[in-house]
Amino acid sequence: MKRTQSLWGAGLLLCGLSASAAAPGPEALFQNRFFTLSQNAELLCATSEQQFLSSERLAEVIRFYENNHPNLRQQAVAVLTDHANSEHLEDLAGYKDDCQKQVSAELCVLEKYWDDKDAAWRALALFYDTKTVIKHSEDYRYQVKRFGADHIRVFEKAIRKIPAFLRQSISKAKPVENLQREIADKPSAIQELIHDAFQEDYNTSIWQDHTHPLTFTPGMGFRSQTVAQVFSGQNLIVFTVKEFDKGKEGATYRDIDVQYLVDFRLPIVVHEIAHTIDNFHFWNGTDDLYFFYKYHKISNDEQIMKIIADAKLALWPSKWFEAFEYLHEVNDGRYDGNTQEKLAELVAQYVLIPERLQTSSPAAYQWLRNEVFRGIEYQGYDRCPTPVTRPLSWWQKYASGKLLGQ
Numbered sequence: 001m002k003r004t005q006s007l008w009g010a011g012l013l014l015c016g017l018s019a020s021a022a023a024p025g026p027e028a029l030f031q032n033r034f035f036t037l038s039q040n041a042e043l044l045c046a047t048s049e050q051q052f053l054s055s056e057r058l059a060e061v062i063r064f065y066e067n068n069h070p071n072l073r074q075q076a077v078a079v080l081t082d083h084a085n086s087e088h089l090e091d092l093a094g095y096k097d098d099c100q101k102q103v104s105a106e107l108c109v110l111e112k113y114w115d116d117k118d119a120a121w122r123a124l125a126l127f128y129d130t131k132t133v134i135k136h137s138e139d140y141r142y143q144v145k146r147f148g149a150d151h152i153r154v155f156e157k158a159i160r161k162i163p164a165f166l167r168q169s170i171s172k173a174k175p176v177e178n179l180q181r182e183i184a185d186k187p188s189a190i191q192e193l194i195h196d197a198f199q200e201d202y203n204t205s206i207w208q209d210h211t212h213p214l215t216f217t218p219g220m221g222f223r224s225q226t227v228a229q230v231f232s233g234q235n236l237i238v239f240t241v242k243e244f245d246k247g248k249e250g251a252t253y254r255d256i257d258v259q260y261l262v263d264f265r266l267p268i269v270v271h272e273i274a275h276t277i278d279n280f281h282f283w284n285g286t287d288d289l290y291f292f293y294k295y296h297k298i299s300n301d302e303q304i305m306k307i308i309a310d311a312k313l314a315l316w317p318s319k320w321f322e323a324f325e326y327l328h329e330v331n332d333g334r335y336d337g338n339t340q341e342k343l344a345e346l347v348a349q350y351v352l353i354p355e356r357l358q359t360s361s362p363a364a365y366q367w368l369r370n371e372v373f374r375g376i377e378y379q380g381y382d383r384c385p386t387p388v389t390r391p392l393s394w395w396q397k398y399a400s401g402k403l404l405g406q
Contacts, residue, residue, distance in 0.1 A: 026068040030131040030171075032164035034061045035156060039376065043157045044352065045384035047249045048263040052153040053125070055118060061125035073124075077106040079213075080123055080135055081113050087140040119149035122156060130159055131171045133213040139220075145241040147218050155216055158269035161351050162277075163376050170235045170276040172283055173212035214276065227268055230275035233295055237272045244268060258389040267352050274347035278340060281372070299343040304367070308342050311364035314349050314356035347372065353380040 034057070043051050053061075066072050081092055092109065099108035110120040113136070126132045134152055137144045159167070183191050206212050212235060219238035227243045230236070247265040282296040298304055349357045350368045354377060358365040369377060381388055 027065055029065060029128055030168075032130055032167060034064075034129045035126065035160050037163050037376070038157075038160045039378050041379045041381065041383035043160060044266065044381050045262060045386075045388070046157070047261075048150055048154060048265075052156050053122070055121065058118075058121040058125045061129055062121065065128040073104070073106045076124060076127055077110050080110060080127060080133060082135070083138055085138050085140050088136070088138070114149070116149045119147075119152050122149070122152045126152070126156060126159065127213065130167055131211070131213045132159060132167075133215040135215070135217060137218045144218055144220060147216075147239075147241065151239075151241070151244075154263055154265050155269060157263075158266050158273060161266075161270055161378075162273055163373060165374065166277055166372075167214070169283075170214055170273070170280045171211045172280050173206045173210050173235075214273075228272045230272055230279070233279055235276045235280065237269075237276070259392055260389055261386070262384070262388045264388075267348060270351055271344050271348040274344040275340065277347060277372070278343055297340070298372075299340045305339055307364055307367050308339055308346065311342070311346055311361040313342070313345055314353050314360045351378050351380070353382065354378045355380055355382050 034053070081088075083089060083092070092113070095109045095112040096105070098112065099105045102108040107120065107124070110124060111117050114120045114123065123134050126134065132155070134147065134155060136146055179194070183194055186194075215236045217236070217238055218241045220240060226240060227247075228237055228239045231238075244265055247260065247263070247268055249260050249263050251260060278298045279295075281298045282301070299308065346357070346361070346364055346368065350365065350373070354365070369375060
């Protein structure tokens with residue numbers, strides 16, 4: 001109980017700071033001031049070693065938010081290392097012992113948690129500025145591969161493709177204070193399913209203003225083949241790291257006959273964030289009876305479903321999700337059997353290949369521009385100065401090609 005109370009207190013403190021923009025002195029958190037929206041193709045045309053904020057810039061972000069906030073770093077690190085698993089807790093206790101004599105004990109703990117200074121600083125800066133939590137899996141099993149600094153860099157770039165107002169929208173959390181009363185007349189099996197649908201750390205992670213940071217964690221996807229998944233009604237994205245990393249530049253795939261010359265994990269993250277936009281777009285932020293089995297999603301809206309159904313997805317890159325996700329809905333690179341997946345792909349293509357989407361589905365493009373993105377438009381992969389893929393040579397197909405989704 002002590003841990004739960006402590007983290008709940010941390011959530012309340014951070015929540016209070018985020019609401020203090022009008023007060024003199026300390027800066028409010030979560031301003032989306034440093035990780036700004038990128039509407040051009042600069043981030044898309046990059047490898048994993050390009051176009052992320054420098055260490056100096058990360059230090060500037062951290063200084064900006066921590067100025068006049070004497071306990072902020074301690075509270076933030078508590079959120080970014082929030083675990084219940086006993087092995088995690090033992091590790092954290094050891095880190096604290098090792099770091100107690102350091103000038104910045106909390107930052108030392110975060111660096112040991114990530115085993116990398118750049119990863120720790122980037123995770124902290126992203127949290128301060130964009131209200132995003134990136135952390136290890138609660139499951140300590142060794143088959144759950146962990147994130148590293150490389151992953152946080154691509155997450156940073158994907159977050160920068162999402163407008164600030166949408167980032168704020170998907171940090172909302174569906175309140176459940178009245179859940180038990182609302183489902184009391186349902187069979188016990190159904191009640192159990194409803195409870196299981198919410199994240200385990202709900203009571204310690206949801207803040208007083210009913211917000212919850214967009215959270216990225218590694219895990220085990222469906223059949224260990226699904227690259228990433230978003231749970232219905234939530235803003236938690238779980239990545240199967242081994243499969244996710246197959247989208248990194250330089251990988252070769254015999255089944256789609258190409259090699260990626262840019263970091264092609266970014267489209268996957270944007271697609272998954274699109275699912276969270278779907279989950280939270282219509283919520284007014286105050287409706288208490290907004291549980292997962294009755295909430296209003298974009299992809300469940302009667303009028304919008306017709307727009308989604310009628311939309312023809314752009315063909316390039318026609319097989320990015322056929323290569324990376326085990327989905328029966330995929331047909332020649334197009335989602336044709338699952339409205340939620342097609343909606344997520346439409347949003348992703350609006351951000352990543354808008355020129356092609358505008359040609360293939362002008363009505364869907366106009367709806368996304370006017371109703372979802374509030375007039376914001378993008379330049380996509382077609383603006384890259386060189387092609388982002390190249391065909392495999394005969395020897396690459398023979399020697400190093402990989403079959404996915406089988």
